[in-house]
Amino acid sequence: KAGVTQTPRYLIKTRGQQVTLSCSPISGHRSVSWYQQTPGQGLQFLFEYFSETQRNKGNFPGRFSGRQFSNSRSEMNVSTLELGDSALYLCASSLGQGRDQPQHFGDGTRLSIL
Amino acid sequence: GESVGLHLPTLSVQEGDNSIINCAYSNSASDYFIWYKQESGKGPQFIIDIRSNMDKRQGQRVTVLLNKTVKHLSLQIAATQPGDSAVYFCAEWQRSGTYKYIFGTGTRLKVLA
Numbered sequence: 001k002a003g004v005t006q007t008p009r010y011l012i013k014t015r016g017q018q019v020t021l022s023c024s025p026i027s028g029h030r031s032v033s034w035y036q037q038t039p040g041q042g043l044q045f046l047f048e049y050f051s052e053t054q055r056n057k058g059n060f061p062g063r064f065s066g067r068q069f070s071n072s073r074s075e076m077n078v079s080t081l082e083l084g085d086s087a088l089y090l091c092a093s094s095l096g097q098g099r100d101q102p103q104h105f106g107d108g109t110r111l112s113i114l
Numbered sequence: 115g116e117s118v119g120l121h122l123p124t125l126s127v128q129e130g131d132n133s134i135i136n137c138a139y140s141n142s143a144s145d146y147f148i149w150y151k152q153e154s155g156k157g158p159q160f161i162i163d164i165r166s167n168m169d170k171r172q173g174q175r176v177t178v179l180l181n182k183t184v185k186h187l188s189l190q191i192a193a194t195q196p197g198d199s200a201v202y203f204c205a206e207w208q209r210s211g212t213y214k215y216i217f218g219t220g221t222r223l224k225v226l227a
Binding site: 004006033042043045048055056057058090092100102103104105106107108 | 146155156157159160163165203207212213214215216217218219220
């Protein structure tokens with residue numbers, strides 16, 4: 001079956017703009033998590049959604065937000081973009097929430113801020 | 115392709131040899147662990163997982179060992195192939211505070227022909 005799909009693959013924005021990234025989980029998976037990956041910080045947890053509700057949140061400013069739809073698809077929004085937001089944004093889905101639930105990742109959206 | 119990490123520890127292994135990649139985890143209460151492989155330009159790919167009630171788990175050409183006493187995880191790859199070249203991450207499930215996976219910094223595996 002199809003894996004996790006993230007769109008777009010690449011995005012270039014300028015400081016101050018906002019951006020929306022999309023994630024379609026594996027069919028039947030109800031949990032979607034978002035991560036930011038940078039060379040300096042590695043993989044950092046942003047938030048997790050399950051049944052359209054944000055269940056957990058990492059240590060990122062309020063400019064980073066997300067939502068999940070009834071079909072489990074998720075979007076992530078970053079407002080007032082900063083240069084430091086340049087990163088690979090990864091979405092991962094799992095059957096359910098939390099422990100013992102292996103997460104399966106998409107190939108990410110590469111966001112570059114000019 | 116994109117660089118996952120510019121200053122990752124690197125393990126260079128001759129093709130056909132066995133590889134051992136190590137990971138120290140942070141929380142003694144963590145009870146579930148995953149190894150991921152990330153190739154250039156792609157997202158992390160699930161390799162194998164292990165629960166804390168186990169010391170060892172085997173997959174196809176891979177074995178994960180868990181030493182809870184010293185909070186250490188290792189991934190062994192048998193008969194390493196060029197296609198194994200990638201960055202490998204361990205992840206632990208954190209049950210305190212924010213429930214989330216914590217990822218290690220990663221190890222770059224280079225397979226020499």
